Amino acid sequence: MRSYRVAVAVAAAALALSACRRGSEEAIVRAAIMDADIAFAQATKARGVDGWVEYFADSGVQVTPGHNYVGKAAIRALMAAELGDTTHLLSWRPTSAEASASGDLGYTIGRWEWGPRSGGPPERRGTYVTIWRKQADGAWKVVLDVGNADPAPAPKTLAGQ
Numbered sequence: 592m593r594s595y596r597v598a599v600a601v602a603a604a605a606l607a608l609s610a611c612r613r614g615s616e617e618a619i620v621r622a623a624i625m626d627a628d629i630a631f632a633q634a635t636k637a638r639g640v641d642g643w644v645e646y647f648a649d650s651g652v653q654v655t656p657g658h659n660y661v662g663k664a665a666i667r668a669l670m671a672a673e674l675g676d677t678t679h680l681l682s683w684r685p686t687s688a689e690a691s692a693s694g695d696l697g698y699t700i701g702r703w704e705w706g707p708r709s710g711g712p713p714e715r716r717g718t719y720v721t722i723w724r725k726q727a728d729g730a731w732k733v734v735l736d737v738g739n740a741d742p743a744p745a746p747k748t749l750a751g752q
Contacts, residue, residue, distance in 0.1 A: 620690040624697040624723050627731035628685040631721075636682060640667055640674040648724060648732035673705075680708045683719060695725040703738055716741045 627646070634642030644667045647653075653660045653669060660669045674681060683703035690697035699721045706713035719738035723731045 616694065617690055617692075620694045620697060621688040624688040624690060624699055624731055625685050627723060628683075628688070628699040628701065628721060631733070632683050635674065636680065640671050643667075643670050643674055646733050647736075648726070648734050651733050652735045654735065654737035678708055679705060679714075681705050685721075696723070697731075698722045 631642075631646040634645055636642070638645075644663050647663055647666055650662060651666065653666045655669070660666050673679075681703065683701050685699040685701035687701075688697055688699045701719055701721075703717050703719050704713035705715040717738050717740040719736065721733055721737075722735040724734045726732050
């Protein structure tokens with residue numbers, strides 16, 4: 592009877608340790624994905640469209656209303672004018688990340704802003720979701736990016752009109 596209890600205790604401990612290890616590995620992957628998204632934002636701020644495209648996988652997709660842009664060349668063409676505007680800046684910050692159990696796929700969710708590079712209130716804001724895939728060399732690359740602009744605020748009206 593004692594050996595049965597010991598075997599059950601050992602099995603329970605092994606399961607608990609495995610779950611803890613799996614949880615800590617998932618936390619490490621989530622942190623790596625968050626770090627990749629932050630580096631993506633910094634590279635775009637520093638190098639514009641070159642920084643943007645660098646973080647996409649070769650077959651990455653950028654989704655816009657009514658069209659999907661597939662591959663780095665198409666994404667570069669889409670973003671060149673906006674990210675080439677030296678008077679404005681696209682900035683963002685991830686607020687959360689999740690990872691697959693296999694540790695090779697994950698996503699970030701965050702907030703973005705488009706506004707004057709010199710400061711001042713942003714002209715547009717929104718939310719984004721970016722899906723990341725771990726590459727053979729260990730780097731994380733964007734496989735799909737989509738963002739939504741916040742609704743425009745309702746126009747102010749004079750009381751009584």
